[in-house]
Amino acid sequence: MYKESFLMAWASLIANKMRSILTMLGIIIGVAAVIALVSIGNGVKQQVSDSISSLGSNLLMVMPGAPRTPGVRPTASSQRSLKEGDYKAIAKLDGVAAASPFTSNSYVAIYQSNNWTTTVSGVSPSLQTINNLTMKDGRFITEKNVQNRERVAVVGSTIVKNLFGNEDPVGKDIRVKNIPFKIIGVLESKGNSSMGEDQDDVVYIPYTTAMERVQGVDYLRMVYVSANDDNGINRLQADIENLLRVRHNIKDSNLDDFNIRNMQSIMETMQQTTSTLTLFLGAVAAISLVVGGIGIMNIMLVSVTERTREIGIRKALGATYNVIVTQFLIEAVVISLMGGIIGIIFGIGASQLISKFSGMSTVLSIPTIFLSFGFSIAIGLVFGVYPARKAARLNPIDALHYE
Structure with missing residues (x-):
């Protein structure tokens, strides 16, 4: 039928x-x-x-300034509340796998007759682990470079393309704010992010060099913190909050002069x-x-x-x-x-x-x-x-x- x-x-x-x-x-x-x-x-x-995963789901970003609230405008001093000492204290906490300070600004990088406006960021060696950076040529910044405030740089493929063309950039000097920086390494290309941002248009230098020689500041824009595991990230965030309140003499959490972004929460x-x-x-x-x-x-x-x-x-x-x-x-x-x-x-x-x-x-x-x-x-x-x-x-x- x-x-x-x-x-x-x-x-x-x-x-x-x-x-x-x-x-x-x-x-x-x-x-x-x-x-x-x-x-x-x-x-x-x-x-x-x-x-988000490319940055790491177990990543915390500690930034100066209180979280923005409607009708409240943060003061200039609150944006300068994160110091090098805060970064070093955070790095010593239990549960921290790696930590790196981060300070950046836009500058014109010059090589011979070529120039390119890019982001110059001061970082520590730990950023390579935190952000999963792979070297194509040369090496990344070392702790000795940081301690001696050396004028060395690691660049992305966009910088190489626009300043050097087919030349090998390793060992050559670029100038930023008329300060020479010797290129010690080139990063593997990461392409554009999901937001369309060119992840290869970067210049990394030791954060101490960036703060003292380039920017002339005594504060950090951010501290990247990688937790040992995803399960302990919330506990680590609470530990960092308590640490910074003690260091900044803050008794009321509503008056925090910092805020922390939890990548795991953002991803969820x-x-x-x-x-x-x-x-x-x-x-x-x-x-x-x-x-x-x-x-x-x-x-x-x-x-x-x-x-x-x-x-x-x-x-x-x-x-x-x-x-x-x-x-x-x-x-x-x-x-x-x-x-x-x-x-x-x-x-x-x-x-x-x-x-x-x-x-x-x-x-x-x-x-x-x-x-x-x-x-x-x-x-x-x-x-x-x-x-x-x-x-x-x-x-x-x-x-x-x-x-």
Whole structure:
């Protein structure tokens, strides 16, 4: 019975090709939209996760200045509250795997007749471990470079490209604020971040040299702190807060002249946000499937009307209520099944094209593909029930007399 019903449904679709294609269109668009939009949402989620993970999920960033609150403008002195002594005290805390001070500004780097505006950052040797920096050539800054306030620099590939071209930069001098810096190493290229920032447009020098010789300041812009493990990061954050309150003689936590960003918390928040966005995009696209289901119900009602005499003949020959219902339900499911398959092909293709032409990362989700396909079949069943029951309830005598 099922085989015969399937063959009859298929014959009906073939006999009315254009109508069948238009009926499937809602399902095709719905399934394709769900797959494409969810893949975009997953791509955004992956980019954010990769960007934060590249810094390390067990990373804390200690910065001067109280957290910004509405109506409160931080004073200039609060932005200078983080000192070298604070960094050294933090580095000695239990649970700290590595710590590096960080102070930076934008300067023009010059080599012979070439110049390039870039970010010059003062750091310690530990930054290489914290930020997973890999050397392409030469070496990174050492503790001796820091202690002796040496004028040495490690540069990214963007600096090499714009100042040196095809020359080997290691051993050569660049000038920053008319101060010569000998290049001791070149970093492996990291490309652009998920925010579009060029991660290779950097010059790293010893933080002591940056503070005294270049910037002329006695405060730090930030301290990067890497925890021994992800589980102890919240405890370490609390220890750093207590330490800085003691060092800065702060008795009320509301008066903190520093703030700490926990990358693990930021990652969790961003993942929750992007997951909600992905769910929203999928839900919006799923509306097209419901519209497609209404189209199926509409065309099945038309089919019942067109085939009233056929139904009457089948009932007169002994077809039961269940046989008629099954026939029309199978026909509705075949329409949604074909629409779902075509929609999957279009959805995967659209996802790949978006990634190729927009540069936006997309990540296909196998569960989403199966879910949208299953939902499309369910839509066919649900919206096919009313027309099928209407057909099965026809009086055979009235149906035979229908013209």
